[in-house]
Amino acid sequence: MSSSSRENVMRHIDLVGQLQPALHRPQHAPYPDAIDHALFRAYMRTSHDVGGEPDIPIRWEEKQEEQWEVNTYVTCECLAWRGIWNAEERRRRQNVDLGQTQYLGLPYYGRWLLSAARIMVDKQHVTLTELINKIEEVKKRHEKKSPR
Amino acid sequence: MKRSHHAEKSTGKGDPQCFKGEAGPAKFKVGDRVRIKNLPDIFYTRCQVYTRGAEGTVAVVTHESPAPEDEAWDNTDKPEWFYIVRFKQKDLWSDYPSAYPNDSVQTEFSERWLEKA
Numbered sequence: 001m002s003s004s005s006r007e008n009v010m011r012h013i014d015l016v017g018q019l020q021p022a023l024h025r026p027q028h029a030p031y032p033d034a035i036d037h038a039l040f041r042a043y044m045r046t047s048h049d050v051g052g053e054p055d056i057p058i059r060w061e062e063k064q065e066e067q068w069e070v071n072t073y074v075t076c077e078c079l080a081w082r083g084i085w086n087a088e089e090r091r092r093r094q095n096v097d098l099g100q101t102q103y104l105g106l107p108y109y110g111r112w113l114l115s116a117a118r119i120m121v122d123k124q125h126v127t128l129t130e131l132i133n134k135i136e137e138v139k140k141r142h143e144k145k146s147p148r
Numbered sequence: 149m150k151r152s153h154h155a156e157k158s159t160g161k162g163d164p165q166c167f168k169g170e171a172g173p174a175k176f177k178v179g180d181r182v183r184i185k186n187l188p189d190i191f192y193t194r195c196q197v198y199t200r201g202a203e204g205t206v207a208v209v210t211h212e213s214p215a216p217e218d219e220a221w222d223n224t225d226k227p228e229w230f231y232i233v234r235f236k237q238k239d240l241w242s243d244y245p246s247a248y249p250n251d252s253v254q255t256e257f258s259e260r261w262l263e264k265a
Binding site: 005006009010012013041044045046049051052080081082083084085086087088089091092096 | 151152154155156163186188189190191192193196197198200201202214216219220221222240241242
């Protein structure tokens with residue numbers, strides 16, 4: 001590969017670094033001629049591939065896993081054991097498929113939990129209707145037990 | 149509940165051990181100079197974009213497994229060899245401080261991403 005291709009890669013990394021989701025700033029669906037090859041590639045970037053993007057340091061905090069996080073991990077491992085997904089499909093779903101806004105915006109195990117619910121619906125082990133009804137039922141029960 | 153093909157295959161053996169012997173002869177060996185291909189990256193890959201077009205050295209020939217692009221949809225028909233490739237930091241980042249010429253980074257690729265440098 002020529003050095004100009006290498007420069008293209010570096011320009012690409014700069015461009016995807018600018019695609020951070022902007023809250024409260026509407027993006028209007030562009031006309032096709034507004035998307036050149038470089039911008040298309042930037043949009044196609046798999047959201048977990050952040051290496052080399054210009055960014056500011058984030059604060060590191062030592063933190064124990066919470067009970068719901070451990071439960072989520074075990075649930076996801078059981079889904080693998082029962083043959084619902086393999087580790088790579090799980091990573092695809094929780095790191096890439098949910099998109100840049102959710103990838104950057106949600107906690108790590110929040111993404112695990114969402115992808116576990118999603119694959120049960122996608123592979124028709126539960127229907128979305130059943131899932132919605134169950135979430136609503138648990139919410140109601142929880143509100144009664146511990147009113148805010 | 150029907151288990152996936154992948155789960156059946158790895159039961160009692162482990163993954164990636166269950167793919168041992170399925171990738172044929174490895175194309176590269178330890179010490180080979182390789183260049184990372186700049187293939188289209190849509191939907192899923194684990195080939196970091198910052199390595200595309202860069203040259204490095206094969207540090208370890210690791211194991212056989214379906215490539216992430218296949219395994220992420222449970223396609224396990226065509227396992228490939230995996231390699232750990234070592235890059236000089238200078239070869240990845242043009243502004244890397246020249247005070248540390250020996251700094252390196254290693255990362256893993258399936259064979260499809262490598263070509264002879």
